[in-house]
Amino acid sequence: MNISKTAISRFSNVIFALLSLGVICVASAGAAEQGANADKEDAANKSFLNSKPANPALPFSDIVRAGNTLFMSGQIGFDSSTGALAVGGFEAEAHQTMKNIKATLERYGYDMSQVVKCTVMLTDISDFAQFNTIYTQYFKPPYPARSAFAVKALALNSLLEVECIAHL
Template identity: 65%
Template sequence: MKKITLITLFASVLSNGFANAKNSDIEHLNAASASLPFSQIVRVDNTLYMSGQIGLTSSGKLAQGGFAAETKQTLENIKSTLEQHNYSMKNIVKCTVMLTDINDFKMFNKIYAEYFTPPYPARSAFAVKALALNSVVEVECIGAV
Protein backbone atom coordinates (compact mmCIF):
# COMPACT_ATOMS: atom_id res chain seq x y z
CA MET A 1 0.00 0.00 0.00
CA LYS A 2 2.86 2.42 0.77
CA LYS A 3 4.33 1.97 -2.73
CA ILE A 4 1.08 3.04 -4.34
CA THR A 5 0.78 6.06 -2.05
CA LEU A 6 4.35 7.17 -2.75
CA ILE A 7 3.91 6.67 -6.48
CA THR A 8 0.63 8.60 -6.41
CA LEU A 9 2.23 11.40 -4.38
CA PHE A 10 5.24 11.55 -6.75
CA ALA A 11 2.96 11.63 -9.80
CA SER A 12 0.90 14.39 -8.21
CA VAL A 13 3.99 16.50 -7.47
CA LEU A 14 5.28 16.02 -11.02
CA SER A 15 1.97 16.87 -12.64
CA ASN A 16 1.53 19.98 -10.47
CA GLY A 17 5.07 21.05 -11.30
CA PHE A 18 4.43 20.65 -15.01
CA ALA A 19 1.09 22.43 -14.72
CA ASN A 20 2.81 25.36 -13.00
CA ALA A 21 5.54 25.43 -15.66
CA LYS A 22 2.87 25.72 -18.36
CA ASN A 23 1.35 28.67 -16.56
CA SER A 24 4.65 30.50 -16.08
CA ASP A 25 4.89 34.03 -17.28
CA ILE A 26 7.18 33.74 -20.34
CA GLU A 27 8.20 36.74 -22.40
CA HIS A 28 10.58 36.83 -25.37
CA LEU A 29 12.41 40.15 -25.44
CA ASN A 30 13.92 41.23 -28.75
CA ALA A 31 14.95 44.44 -30.45
CA ALA A 32 12.75 45.41 -33.38
CA SER A 33 15.65 44.75 -35.76
CA ALA A 34 16.43 41.26 -34.42
CA SER A 35 16.48 38.88 -37.36
CA LEU A 36 18.47 35.91 -36.06
CA PRO A 37 16.70 32.70 -34.98
CA PHE A 38 16.94 33.26 -31.22
CA SER A 39 15.66 35.68 -28.61
CA GLN A 40 17.96 38.24 -27.01
CA ILE A 41 16.40 37.57 -23.61
CA VAL A 42 13.71 35.18 -22.48
CA ARG A 43 12.09 36.17 -19.19
CA VAL A 44 10.46 33.31 -17.29
CA ASP A 45 8.71 34.65 -14.23
CA ASN A 46 11.52 36.55 -12.42
CA THR A 47 14.46 35.00 -14.28
CA LEU A 48 16.19 36.42 -17.36
CA TYR A 49 17.98 34.04 -19.74
CA MET A 50 20.23 35.93 -22.16
CA SER A 51 21.54 34.48 -25.38
CA GLY A 52 25.32 34.41 -25.62
CA GLN A 53 26.93 37.64 -26.79
CA ILE A 54 30.09 38.08 -28.82
CA GLY A 55 31.97 41.27 -29.69
CA LEU A 56 29.95 42.36 -32.71
CA THR A 57 29.83 46.09 -33.38
CA SER A 58 26.83 47.92 -34.85
CA SER A 59 28.34 47.24 -38.30
CA GLY A 60 27.88 43.50 -37.71
CA LYS A 61 31.62 42.84 -37.63
CA LEU A 62 33.80 41.78 -34.70
CA ALA A 63 35.46 44.62 -32.80
CA GLN A 64 38.97 45.29 -34.07
CA GLY A 65 41.89 45.23 -31.67
CA GLY A 66 42.11 41.65 -30.48
CA PHE A 67 40.89 39.98 -27.31
CA ALA A 68 40.53 43.11 -25.16
CA ALA A 69 38.50 44.94 -27.80
CA GLU A 70 36.22 41.95 -28.38
CA THR A 71 35.72 41.42 -24.65
CA LYS A 72 34.80 45.07 -24.07
CA GLN A 73 32.38 44.98 -27.02
CA THR A 74 30.86 41.73 -25.76
CA LEU A 75 30.19 43.24 -22.33
CA GLU A 76 28.91 46.47 -23.91
CA ASN A 77 26.50 44.35 -25.97
CA ILE A 78 25.23 42.64 -22.82
CA LYS A 79 24.81 46.00 -21.08
CA SER A 80 23.05 47.52 -24.09
CA THR A 81 20.71 44.56 -24.53
CA LEU A 82 19.72 44.71 -20.87
CA GLU A 83 19.16 48.47 -21.04
CA GLN A 84 16.98 48.12 -24.18
CA HIS A 85 14.61 46.10 -22.03
CA ASN A 86 14.86 48.29 -18.90
CA TYR A 87 17.29 46.05 -16.99
CA SER A 88 20.90 46.60 -15.97
CA MET A 89 24.10 44.72 -15.22
CA LYS A 90 22.95 44.65 -11.57
CA ASN A 91 20.25 42.17 -12.63
CA ILE A 92 22.86 39.61 -13.69
CA VAL A 93 23.38 36.75 -11.22
CA LYS A 94 25.34 34.23 -13.34
CA CYS A 95 27.69 34.44 -16.31
CA THR A 96 29.11 31.66 -18.45
CA VAL A 97 32.29 32.67 -20.26
CA MET A 98 33.70 30.86 -23.29
CA LEU A 99 37.26 31.66 -24.39
CA THR A 100 39.10 30.24 -27.37
CA ASP A 101 42.36 30.69 -25.41
CA ILE A 102 42.24 30.09 -21.65
CA ASN A 103 45.43 32.15 -21.35
CA ASP A 104 43.22 35.21 -21.92
CA PHE A 105 41.38 34.54 -18.64
CA LYS A 106 43.44 37.01 -16.57
CA MET A 107 42.78 39.82 -19.08
CA PHE A 108 39.11 38.85 -19.20
CA ASN A 109 38.87 39.23 -15.41
CA LYS A 110 40.37 42.71 -15.55
CA ILE A 111 37.86 43.89 -18.17
CA TYR A 112 34.94 42.03 -16.54
CA ALA A 113 35.58 43.92 -13.28
CA GLU A 114 34.95 47.18 -15.17
CA TYR A 115 31.36 46.07 -15.91
CA PHE A 116 30.38 44.30 -12.69
CA THR A 117 30.82 45.39 -9.09
CA PRO A 118 30.93 43.37 -5.87
CA PRO A 119 29.17 41.25 -5.02
CA TYR A 120 29.94 39.77 -8.43
CA PRO A 121 27.63 37.37 -10.26
CA ALA A 122 28.42 33.67 -10.02
CA ARG A 123 30.53 32.68 -12.99
CA SER A 124 32.09 29.79 -14.85
CA ALA A 125 34.60 29.89 -17.70
CA PHE A 126 35.50 27.34 -20.34
CA ALA A 127 38.11 27.06 -23.02
CA VAL A 128 36.44 26.14 -26.30
CA LYS A 129 37.77 25.17 -29.70
CA ALA A 130 35.86 27.79 -31.70
CA LEU A 131 33.06 30.35 -31.44
CA ALA A 132 30.62 31.87 -33.92
CA LEU A 133 32.10 34.21 -36.53
CA ASN A 134 35.62 33.35 -35.27
CA SER A 135 35.08 35.33 -32.09
CA VAL A 136 37.58 34.77 -29.27
CA VAL A 137 35.09 35.31 -26.41
CA GLU A 138 31.40 34.70 -25.77
CA VAL A 139 29.45 35.45 -22.61
CA GLU A 140 26.00 34.19 -21.70
CA CYS A 141 24.12 35.51 -18.67
CA ILE A 142 21.25 34.71 -16.36
CA GLY A 143 19.56 37.50 -14.46
CA ALA A 144 16.94 38.00 -11.77
CA VAL A 145 14.26 40.67 -11.51
Protein backbone atom coordinates in the same frame (compact mmCIF):
# COMPACT_ATOMS: atom_id res chain seq x y z
CA MET B 1 5.87 -16.46 -3.88
CA ASN B 2 8.14 -16.04 -0.88
CA ILE B 3 10.20 -12.83 -0.91
CA SER B 4 12.80 -12.29 1.78
CA LYS B 5 12.91 -9.20 3.97
CA THR B 6 16.41 -8.50 2.61
CA ALA B 7 15.12 -8.45 -0.98
CA ILE B 8 12.26 -6.12 0.00
CA SER B 9 14.70 -3.85 1.82
CA ARG B 10 17.06 -3.70 -1.19
CA PHE B 11 14.13 -3.03 -3.52
CA SER B 12 12.91 -0.22 -1.24
CA ASN B 13 16.39 1.33 -1.18
CA VAL B 14 16.57 1.28 -4.98
CA ILE B 15 13.11 2.86 -5.30
CA PHE B 16 14.00 5.52 -2.73
CA ALA B 17 17.25 6.31 -4.59
CA LEU B 18 15.43 6.60 -7.93
CA LEU B 19 12.77 8.84 -6.36
CA SER B 20 15.36 11.12 -4.78
CA LEU B 21 17.25 11.41 -8.10
CA GLY B 22 14.03 12.28 -9.91
CA VAL B 23 14.32 9.25 -12.18
CA ILE B 24 10.84 8.17 -11.18
CA CYS B 25 8.03 10.06 -9.55
CA VAL B 26 4.73 9.25 -7.98
CA ALA B 27 1.78 11.57 -8.51
CA SER B 28 -1.95 11.37 -8.16
CA ALA B 29 -4.33 12.36 -10.95
CA GLY B 30 -4.96 15.60 -9.05
CA ALA B 31 -1.24 16.34 -8.99
CA ALA B 32 -1.03 15.74 -12.74
CA GLU B 33 -3.89 18.21 -13.26
CA GLN B 34 -2.12 20.74 -11.03
CA GLY B 35 1.05 20.21 -13.06
CA ALA B 36 -0.83 20.92 -16.29
CA ASN B 37 -2.23 24.11 -14.77
CA ALA B 38 1.27 25.09 -13.61
CA ASP B 39 2.52 24.60 -17.19
CA LYS B 40 -0.17 27.01 -18.42
CA GLU B 41 0.81 29.52 -15.74
CA ASP B 42 4.50 29.11 -16.66
CA ALA B 43 3.70 29.79 -20.32
CA ALA B 44 1.80 32.91 -19.32
CA ASN B 45 4.73 33.96 -17.13
CA LYS B 46 7.30 33.76 -19.95
CA SER B 47 8.30 36.56 -22.34
CA PHE B 48 10.56 36.45 -25.38
CA LEU B 49 12.26 39.82 -25.70
CA ASN B 50 13.60 40.71 -29.14
CA SER B 51 14.64 43.99 -30.70
CA LYS B 52 13.94 42.69 -34.22
CA PRO B 53 11.51 40.24 -35.82
CA ALA B 54 12.56 36.58 -35.74
CA ASN B 55 15.30 35.74 -38.22
CA PRO B 56 15.59 32.11 -39.38
CA ALA B 57 19.36 32.61 -39.77
CA LEU B 58 19.58 33.65 -36.08
CA PRO B 59 17.05 31.41 -34.31
CA PHE B 60 17.24 32.79 -30.77
CA SER B 61 15.81 35.56 -28.60
CA ASP B 62 17.82 38.41 -27.08
CA ILE B 63 16.40 37.57 -23.66
CA VAL B 64 13.82 35.13 -22.36
CA ARG B 65 12.11 36.25 -19.18
CA ALA B 66 10.69 33.38 -17.14
CA GLY B 67 9.10 34.65 -13.95
CA ASN B 68 11.68 36.83 -12.23
CA THR B 69 14.64 35.42 -14.15
CA LEU B 70 16.19 36.71 -17.38
CA PHE B 71 18.13 34.31 -19.59
CA MET B 72 20.30 36.21 -22.08
CA SER B 73 21.58 34.72 -25.29
CA GLY B 74 25.34 34.70 -25.55
CA GLN B 75 26.98 37.94 -26.61
CA ILE B 76 30.12 38.29 -28.69
CA GLY B 77 32.17 41.37 -29.57
CA PHE B 78 30.01 42.23 -32.58
CA ASP B 79 29.91 45.96 -33.21
CA SER B 80 26.53 46.76 -34.77
CA SER B 81 27.79 50.13 -36.03
CA THR B 82 30.37 48.42 -38.27
CA GLY B 83 28.59 45.10 -38.84
CA ALA B 84 31.71 43.19 -37.78
CA LEU B 85 33.65 42.07 -34.72
CA ALA B 86 35.35 44.87 -32.83
CA VAL B 87 38.78 45.60 -34.27
CA GLY B 88 41.74 45.32 -31.93
CA GLY B 89 41.95 41.71 -30.86
CA PHE B 90 40.86 40.15 -27.60
CA GLU B 91 40.71 43.35 -25.54
CA ALA B 92 38.51 45.16 -28.06
CA GLU B 93 36.20 42.15 -28.45
CA ALA B 94 35.93 41.69 -24.69
CA HIS B 95 34.97 45.33 -24.13
CA GLN B 96 32.45 45.18 -26.99
CA THR B 97 30.98 41.96 -25.60
CA MET B 98 30.44 43.55 -22.19
CA LYS B 99 28.98 46.69 -23.81
CA ASN B 100 26.59 44.47 -25.77
CA ILE B 101 25.44 42.76 -22.56
CA LYS B 102 24.87 46.13 -20.89
CA ALA B 103 23.04 47.56 -23.93
CA THR B 104 20.81 44.48 -24.28
CA LEU B 105 19.80 44.65 -20.62
CA GLU B 106 19.15 48.40 -20.80
CA ARG B 107 17.13 48.04 -24.01
CA TYR B 108 14.54 46.12 -21.98
CA GLY B 109 14.75 48.22 -18.80
CA TYR B 110 17.25 46.13 -16.80
CA ASP B 111 20.85 46.74 -15.73
CA MET B 112 24.13 45.01 -14.93
CA SER B 113 23.43 44.98 -11.18
CA GLN B 114 20.70 42.40 -11.79
CA VAL B 115 23.09 39.86 -13.35
CA VAL B 116 23.60 36.89 -11.01
CA LYS B 117 25.50 34.42 -13.25
CA CYS B 118 27.77 34.62 -16.30
CA THR B 119 29.20 31.88 -18.44
CA VAL B 120 32.35 32.87 -20.30
CA MET B 121 33.65 30.96 -23.30
CA LEU B 122 37.19 31.75 -24.46
CA THR B 123 38.89 30.39 -27.57
CA ASP B 124 42.20 30.80 -25.73
CA ILE B 125 42.16 30.14 -21.99
CA SER B 126 45.33 32.19 -21.62
CA ASP B 127 43.07 35.26 -22.12
CA PHE B 128 41.42 34.48 -18.76
CA ALA B 129 43.42 37.01 -16.69
CA GLN B 130 42.95 39.77 -19.27
CA PHE B 131 39.22 39.06 -19.36
CA ASN B 132 39.03 39.37 -15.56
CA THR B 133 40.54 42.85 -15.78
CA ILE B 134 37.93 43.91 -18.34
CA TYR B 135 35.03 42.10 -16.62
CA THR B 136 35.59 43.97 -13.34
CA GLN B 137 35.13 47.28 -15.20
CA TYR B 138 31.51 46.31 -15.92
CA PHE B 139 30.51 44.60 -12.67
CA LYS B 140 30.95 45.76 -9.10
CA PRO B 141 31.41 43.56 -6.00
CA PRO B 142 29.76 41.34 -5.06
CA TYR B 143 30.34 39.89 -8.52
CA PRO B 144 27.92 37.51 -10.24
CA ALA B 145 28.67 33.80 -10.02
CA ARG B 146 30.71 32.80 -13.05
CA SER B 147 32.04 29.88 -15.07
CA ALA B 148 34.74 30.16 -17.70
CA PHE B 149 36.06 27.57 -20.08
CA ALA B 150 37.96 27.21 -23.32
CA VAL B 151 36.17 26.29 -26.53
CA LYS B 152 37.46 25.33 -29.95
CA ALA B 153 35.61 28.01 -31.92
CA LEU B 154 32.77 30.54 -31.67
CA ALA B 155 30.36 32.25 -34.07
CA LEU B 156 31.97 34.66 -36.53
CA ASN B 157 35.38 33.48 -35.26
CA SER B 158 34.88 35.54 -32.12
CA LEU B 159 37.52 35.17 -29.43
CA LEU B 160 34.96 35.04 -26.61
CA GLU B 161 31.28 34.75 -25.83
CA VAL B 162 29.48 35.60 -22.60
CA GLU B 163 25.95 34.61 -21.62
CA CYS B 164 24.25 35.92 -18.51
CA ILE B 165 21.36 35.18 -16.20
CA ALA B 166 19.76 38.04 -14.30
CA HIS B 167 17.26 38.08 -11.46
CA LEU B 168 14.68 40.83 -11.04
